[in-house]
Amino acid sequence: xxxxxxxxxxxxxxxxxxxxxxxxxxxxxxxxxxxxxxxxxxxxxxxxxxxxxxxxxxxxxxxxxxxxxxxxxxxxxxxxxxxxxxxxxxxxxxxxxxxxxxxxxxxxxxxxxxxxxxxxxxxxxxxxxxxxxxxxxxxxxxxxxxxxxxxxxxxxxxxxxxxxxxxxxxxxxxxxxxxxxxxxxxxxxxxxxxxxxxxxxxxxxxxxxxxxxxxxxxxxxxxxxxxxxxxxxxxxxxxxxxxxxxxxxxxxxxxxxxxxxxxxxxxxxxxxxxxxxxxxxxxxxxxxxxxxxxxxxxxxxxxxxxxxxxxxxxxxxxxxxxxxxxxxxxxxxxxxxxxxxxxxxxxxxxxxxxxxxxxxxxxxxxxxxxxxxxxxxxxxxxxxxxxxxxxxxxxxxxxxxxxxxxxxxxxxxxxxxxxxxxxxxxxxxxxxxxxxxxxxxxxxxxxxxxxxxxxxxxxxxxxxxxxxxxxxxxxxxxxxxxxxxxxxxxxxxxxxxxxxxxxxxxxxxxxxxxxxxxxxxxxxxxxxxxxxxxxxxxxxxxxxxxxxxxxxxxxxxxxxxxxxxxxxxxxxxxxxxxxxxxxxxxxxx
Amino acid sequence: xxxxxxxxxxxxxxxxxxxxxxxxxxxxxxxxxxxxxxxxxxxxxxxxxxxxxxxxxxxxxxxxxxxxxxxxxxxxxxxxxxxxxxxxxxxxxxxxxxxxxxxxxxxxxxxxxxxxxxxxxxxxxxxxxxxxxxxxxxxxxxxxxxxxxxxxxxxxxxxx
Numbered sequence: 153x154x155x156x157x158x159x160x161x162x163x164x165x166x167x168x169x170x171x172x173x174x175x176x177x178x179x180x181x182x183x184x185x186x187x188x189x190x191x192x193x194x195x196x197x198x199x200x201x202x203x204x205x206x207x208x209x210x211x212x213x214x215x216x217x218x219x220x221x222x223x224x225x226x227x228x229x230x231x232x233x234x235x236x237x238x239x240x241x242x243x244x245x246x247x248x249x250x251x252x253x254x255x256x257x258x259x260x261x262x263x264x265x266x267x268x269x270x271x272x273x274x275x276x277x278x279x280x281x282x283x284x285x286x287x288x289x290x291x292x293x294x295x296x297x298x299x300x301x302x303x304x305x306x307x308x309x310x311x312x313x314x315x316x317x318x319x320x321x322x323x324x325x326x327x328x329x330x331x332x333x334x335x336x337x338x339x340x341x342x343x344x345x346x347x348x349x350x351x352x353x354x355x356x357x358x359x360x361x362x363x364x365x366x367x368x369x370x371x372x373x374x375x376x377x378x379x380x381x382x383x384x385x386x387x388x389x390x391x392x393x394x395x396x397x398x399x400x401x402x403x404x405x406x407x408x409x410x411x412x413x414x415x416x417x418x419x420x421x422x423x424x425x426x427x428x429x430x431x432x433x434x435x436x437x438x439x440x441x442x443x444x445x446x447x448x449x450x451x452x453x454x455x456x457x458x459x460x461x462x463x464x465x466x467x468x469x470x471x472x473x474x475x476x477x478x479x480x481x482x483x484x485x486x487x488x489x490x491x492x493x494x495x496x497x498x499x500x501x502x503x504x505x506x507x508x509x510x511x512x513x514x515x516x517x518x519x520x521x522x523x524x525x526x527x528x529x530x531x532x533x534x535x536x537x538x539x540x541x542x543x544x545x546x547x548x549x550x551x552x553x554x555x556x557x558x559x560x561x562x563x564x565x566x567x568x569x570x571x572x573x574x575x576x577x578x579x580x581x582x583x584x585x586x587x588x589x590x591x592x593x594x595x596x597x598x599x600x601x602x603x604x605x606x607x608x609x610x611x612x613x614x615x616x617x618x619x620x621x622x623x624x625x626x627x628x629x630x631x632x633x634x635x636x637x638x639x640x641x642x643x644x645x646x647x648x649x650x651x652x653x654x655x656x657x658x659x660x661x662x663x664x665x666x667x668x669x670x671x672x673x674x675x676x677x678x679x680x681x682x683x684x685x686x687x688x689x690x691x692x693x694x695x696x697x698x699x700x701x702x703x704x705x706x707x708x709x710x711x712x713x714x715x716x717x718x719x720x721x722x723x724x725x726x727x728x729x730x731x732x733x734x735x736x737x738x739x740x741x
Numbered sequence: 742x743x744x745x746x747x748x749x750x751x752x753x754x755x756x757x758x759x760x761x762x763x764x765x766x767x768x769x770x771x772x773x774x775x776x777x778x779x780x781x782x783x784x785x786x787x788x789x790x791x792x793x794x795x796x797x798x799x800x801x802x803x804x805x806x807x808x809x810x811x812x813x814x815x816x817x818x819x820x821x822x823x824x825x826x827x828x829x830x831x832x833x834x835x836x837x838x839x840x841x842x843x844x845x846x847x848x849x850x851x852x853x854x855x856x857x858x859x860x861x862x863x864x865x866x867x868x869x870x871x872x873x874x875x876x877x878x879x880x881x882x883x884x885x886x887x888x889x890x891x892x893x894x895x896x897x898x899x900x901x
Contacts, residue, residue, distance in 0.1 A: 237884070239886055239887060239888075240884035240885065240886060240887065241884070241887055241890075242884060324887075324888055352888050428892075429896075451889065451892075452892045454896070476889075500886070500889055501883070501885060501889070502893075503893050503896075503897075562883065564883065565882070565883060595883065622881075622883075623881075626842075626843065626846075627842040627843060627846075628823070628842065629823075629842070647881060647884075648881035672881070673881040715881065
């Protein structure tokens with residue numbers, strides 16, 4: 153009796169629905185929202201009705217119908233489909249990730265939706281036609297991020313129908329080019345565009361259309377295009393006075409005719425630049441704005457180590473820098489001396505094949521890593537491909553880079569002998585020091601990290617939510633020790649490790665926060681049966697069986713496509729119905 | 742460990758020739774008996790004494806113990822690493838040992854180094870039966886981002 157009265161009293165002393173929804177409106181962080189929704193049914197309902205932004209981290213974890221019923225008033229929706237490995241050509245083309253079912257629902261319902269972001273999905277022209285018919289006039293932001301399956305015809309349709317679009321993002325998507333009218337359509341129909349991005353697509357663009365765009369969209373602040381010769385963009389830059397960010401545009405003149413760019417300079421108003429095929433003779437085009445640049449992308453340039461040093465020396469305000477490892481330790485030392493505000497650094501893998509084209513000095517090692525950690529204390533994101541490494545370098549990261557929330561290290565195959573392996577102690581020191589770390593990737597080689605080291609990763613990764621581990625550990629014991637830790641690990645990717653199926657299944661059971669597992673190259677059985685040890689409700693297990701190849705002499709690593717893959721994930725949607733033949737759905741059956 | 746060095750109880754070293762087992766796989770002809778005897782000896786000397794003892798205890802000279810699977814033998818090492826049977830065909834004899842994964846790997850590595858030109862993965866697996874506990878996990882090349890791959894290929898084309 154007393155208890156019932158107490159409960160009634162508690163709920164009547166609670167705040168009203170109206171007040172609750174107003175308060176909840178200020179709660180933005182999805183994790184906070186998730187926690188609030190678990191308090192009681194009423195709070196769950198209020199959260200659902202007031203939730204504005206949702207990310208569906210993996211499209212097969214829920215159905216569109218369920219999403220709509222729970223969050224009918226969404227304003228911004230992001231959906232991700234194919235595993236990250238698709239960016240590295242490791243996922244079959246027909247794997248799945250179709251946007252059609254989602255777009256069908258979005259077009260019908262979700263009347264408040266103004267922002268849609270689809271990442272690594274297959275989207276057809278028909279899907280886009282349906283979407284713009286239903287939502288076109290309302291869309292403010294539309295991102296087809298690393299998507300495929302559509303053509304420029306659909307882009308023209310989007311351009312004509314979505315006249316309020318402020319952000320149109322197509323970066324790295326595979327788009328069938330059937331003409332370039334879509335850009336002209338966009339210029340003619342839109343007056344409010346602020347950001348247009350078709351960087352790293354194969355789409356061409358005419359300078360005249362870009363000039364028209366600059367004329368009509370006076371707020372255009374960011375433009376990232378495909379390959380269009382920079383010397384044809386003089387008029388565009390003159391007119392686009394609001395422009396702060398520019399990527400793309402090539403320096404395409406043959407080596408002899410450097411005159412074409414002699415008088416060209418990028419406008420000093422630019423704060424962010426990314427240039428394709430820029431060589432030593434074209435660096436002068438960037439110098440006038442170098443001092444003000446906060447973001448620089450040199451991944452697709454032809455610059456030597458020395459060029460990098462010369463250019464970066466003049467960029468003290470850089471916050472985001474993306475390069476290939478041709479920058480060398482010397483270049484990283486220049487970065488550490490010059491770029492004190494650096495927040496994000498990516499050092500990608502260059503051409504490291506035998507007799508490759510990169511500068512001899514173009515290798516990054518523990519020296520460069522140590523310099524960066526000491527010189528750039530504001531660093532939050534660091535992704536680096538090294539040719540050599542020591543424990544001391546990782547210890548330096550742990551001591552100096554206390555703001556790191558995302559750290560990714562890949563040890564390349566270039567050198568046979570590494571200065572110091574295994575990296576157990578360095579990894580422990582780094583993880584202990586970088587307490588803000590949320591995302592972590594470590595890709596080594598056999599002998600790079602012992603079972604004990606793998607256990608350290610588990611022990612010292614209190615806040616890490618995402619991990620990619622490649623060629624770490626020595627045996628199932630290492631995986632077992634690892635799985636006893638990682639209290640917050642939600643997404644795990646494993647590549648080239650030696651673990652057995654059974655050990656993987658047991659590790660999944662142990663990792664209580666795990667929602668998503670992807671494994672490629674492990675000790676696979678022909679049918680994946682040992683994986684059933686992790687079978688449980690609301691947990692899907694997909695298996696791509698290994699293909700036995702008799703001739704393993706292909707040095708391009710064609711064997712990679714023949715290795716087994718596991719994809720296991722929490723799901724409310726039940727068995728996926730659009731699996732291709734190469735994918736076996738082990739659970740639920 | 743001189744007693745173990747004499748290795749009377751480890752018949753597979755060929756000290757006490759036995760009638761050839763029915764094993765199909767013979768040793769690679771590149772094995773030279775004397776050097777491999779020493780290598781095997783070193784590898785086994787590094788094994789956990791408790792494992793060796795249990796192998797010795799469950800088989801006695803004169804019996805065919807080495808040829809039978811020692812499934813009943815308990816490893817009293819007191820650690821919690823799982824053991825699996827390692828079967829070795831050598832010079833017409835067969836031995837089965839309950840070993841941890843690390844020990845098995847060490848022995849295989851020794852054997853591979855001892856043979857000329859190194860043994861490929863395929864013949865390693867021929868020598869070992871029982872649980873294939875991921876001894877070949879590592880031959881995957883590091884993958885490259887598609888966008889960078891395209892850039893590097895285009896660059897190569899333009900310089901040719």
